Amino acid sequence: MFERFSGDARATVTGAVAEARQARAATVTEEHLLLSLLALGALDPFGVDRAAVAADLAAARRRGGMSRADEEALAGLGIDLTEIVSRIEEAHGEGVLAAPAPRRRSVGASLRSALGRAEPDDRGGSRHVPFTEGSKKVLEQSLRIALGRKDKHIGTLHLLLALLARPGTVSEVLTDHGITYATAEARG
Numbered sequence: 001m002f003e004r005f006s007g008d009a010r011a012t013v014t015g016a017v018a019e020a021r022q023a024r025a026a027t028v029t030e031e032h033l034l035l036s037l038l039a040l041g042a043l044d045p046f047g048v049d050r051a052a053v054a055a056d057l058a059a060a061r062r063r064g065g066m067s068r069a070d071e072e073a074l075a076g077l078g079i080d081l082t083e084i085v086s087r088i089e090e091a092h093g094e095g096v097l098a099a100p101a102p103r104r105r106s107v108g109a110s111l112r113s114a115l116g117r118a119e120p121d122d123r124g125g126s127r128h129v130p131f132t133e134g135s136k137k138v139l140e141q142s143l144r145i146a147l148g149r150k151d152k153h154i155g156t157l158h159l160l161l162a163l164l165a166r167p168g169t170v171s172e173v174l175t176d177h178g179i180t181y182a183t184a185e186a187r188g
Contacts, residue, residue, distance in 0.1 A: 001071040004143065004146065004152075004154045005153070005154045005155075006152055006153045006154065006155045008013055008040065008042065008155060008156045008160070009142075009153075009154050009155050009156055009159055011040055012033065012036045012040060012042065012156055012159055013033075013036075013111070014137070015035075015036030015039055015040060016032040016135070017032075017037070017129055018036070019032040019035045019036055020032045021127065021129055025047075025129070026129070026130065026153055027129060027130050027132045027134050027135075028129050028130070028131045028132065028135050029134065029135055030134050030135050030138055030163060030166065030168065030170045031061075032135070032169055033059070033135055033138055033159060033163060033170075034053075034057070034163055034170050034173075034174070035054065036136070036155060037160060038050050038053055038054065039154070042156040042157075042159075042160065042181065043160070044085045045180070045187060046177075046178065046179050046183070046184070046187065048177050048178070048179065049053075049177070052177065053173060053174075054110050054178055056173045056176060056177075057133070057170075057173055058168070060169040060172075060173065062085065063085055064085070064170060064171075066081060067167075067168055067169045068172060069167070069172070071180055086124060093169075106139045120152065133165065134168070137162075137166065138159065138162045138166060139159075139165055140177070141161075141162035141165055141166070142154050142158040142159045142161070142162040143158075145158045145161050145165075147159045147181050157184065157187075157188040160174075160179075160184050161181060161184055161185060161188070164179070164180065164184060165181060166180040
């Protein structure tokens with residue numbers, strides 16, 4: 001499938017891995033794909049404020065990744081998500097729900113730790129960061145979208161459309177900033 005990716009689309013995927021590593025995340029998520037699209041300027045033609053999108057993603061992370069639809073559903077049950085987040089942060093520290101999931105330690109890392117040896121430096125990006133099921137689905141969906149449009153290559157537009165096609169925080173943030181599936185498709 002990756003042989004069909006344009007240079008920009010490949011850069012988006014490798015950029016998403018870099019975003020995940022920088023955040024010390026255990027996996028590459030849909031959010032990392034969006035952050036990579038932002039960093040590459042793929043959303044600039046839509047007039048998107050990069051900092052505002054990144055801030056909205058950070059706010060969603062602070063809510064534990066809950067979308068507004070999730071928040072509204074809980075409110076319908078009489079549960080105030082803002083109050084819950086406040087209480088959790090009061091007890092465990094601000095941003096605790098936004099913290100990346102702990103990485104599983106390898107046998108080698110456990111042995112190095114037991115022997116008092118330092119972990120090797122990963123600034124070169126040698127640590128493998130797997131993709132979540134959601135981010136894999138985005139990549140698969142981008143192929144389907146490209147085929148449906150009879151495009152020969154998968155580009156950043158196809159990745160953006162695939163992110164918009166999936167419900168959740170990423171598509172919600174994009175929609176809040178004026179990028180819907182229809183507007184993205186019209187510009188492509």
